[in-house]
Amino acid sequence: MSDPQTARPKDVGLPEHVLACLFDLDGVLTDTASVHASAWKKMFDSYLAERAQRLGEAFVPFEIATDYVKYVDGKRRQDGTRSFLASRGITLPEGDAADSPETESVNGLGTRKNNLVHEMIAKDGVTIFDGTFRYLEAAQAAGLRIAVVSSSANTAEVLRVTGLEKFVEARVDAQAAIAAGLNGKPAPDTFIEGARLLGVEPNQAAVFEDAIAGVEAGRSGHFGIVIGVDRVGHAAALSQHGADVVVTDLAQLIDNRA
Numbered sequence: 001m002s003d004p005q006t007a008r009p010k011d012v013g014l015p016e017h018v019l020a021c022l023f024d025l026d027g028v029l030t031d032t033a034s035v036h037a038s039a040w041k042k043m044f045d046s047y048l049a050e051r052a053q054r055l056g057e058a059f060v061p062f063e064i065a066t067d068y069v070k071y072v073d074g075k076r077r078q079d080g081t082r083s084f085l086a087s088r089g090i091t092l093p094e095g096d097a098a099d100s101p102e103t104e105s106v107n108g109l110g111t112r113k114n115n116l117v118h119e120m121i122a123k124d125g126v127t128i129f130d131g132t133f134r135y136l137e138a139a140q141a142a143g144l145r146i147a148v149v150s151s152s153a154n155t156a157e158v159l160r161v162t163g164l165e166k167f168v169e170a171r172v173d174a175q176a177a178i179a180a181g182l183n184g185k186p187a188p189d190t191f192i193e194g195a196r197l198l199g200v201e202p203n204q205a206a207v208f209e210d211a212i213a214g215v216e217a218g219r220s221g222h223f224g225i226v227i228g229v230d231r232v233g234h235a236a237a238l239s240q241h242g243a244d245v246v247v248t249d250l251a252q253l254i255d256n257r258a
């Protein structure tokens with residue numbers, strides 16, 4: 001349990017009642033939202049092109065600026081797949097986790113995309129944003145507890161290859177959420193679980209999110225503060241959907257504090 005007497009949340013630009021930080025991973029701590037976005041585009045474009053040809057329809061590509069941000073970003077893999085397909089009026093069978101990448105199912109398309117993510121990470125590694133280490137070190141020094149709450153099934157791997165795992169006291173990822181029967185973002189369940197694991201109430205925790213589904217989860221869970229992290233120029237949408245404050249890098253919270 002964090003000690004309210006010794007925690008100094010002001011040092012990292014957070015309100016005094018905040019005792020813990022719940023960080024999303026992709027797009028907040030690591031530049032992996034862009035990796036996911038490219039993999040989604042590659043997978044959906046190849047699927048949509050093949051489908052259009054088969055059905056004699058026009059091919060309308062997947063757009064990162066609109067389709068990814070609106071339907072996929074921040075959600076669990078299957079939820080993102082289903083949500084984008086629904087926006088195009090396409091319904092596919094769910095299938096299951098064992099589906100091969102060739103299977104025309106929600107899980108099969110998800111596997112195709114996941115294979116691309118693994119190829120990209122193996123080839124190019126993972127980039128960490130400028131302010132990430134500085135902010136995590138400062139948050140730790142300020143006595144704040146730290147959890148990562150991500151929809152990605154690749155969370156543990158990304159934390160390991162980046163060396164960020166040493167900061168993380170609790171992790172709620174796709175596997176943990178599914179095992180515990182928690183709803184994915186935009187439901188607040190996974191952030192509530194992160195707060196619970198750190199021994200704080202939701203209103204004593206700050207949520208850090210770059211995705212619309214994520215700030216919506218922060219708002220509906222009544223957390224202490226929701227910090228929107230805008231890496232792609234969607235600050236207005238983050239504010240509209242639940243961010244109390246929007247920054248373009250975590251270090252701004254230290255540099256611009258009152």
Ligand SMILES: O=P(O)(O)OC[C@H]1O[C@@H](O)[C@H](O)[C@@H](O)[C@@H]1O
Pocket residue numbers: 025026027033036037072073074075076077080114117150151152153154155174211
């Ligand atoms: O396919 P994964 O690694 O389980 O990730 C699912 C989702 O995880 C989220 O963290 C990302 O914002 C999404 O872009 C991604 O699609």
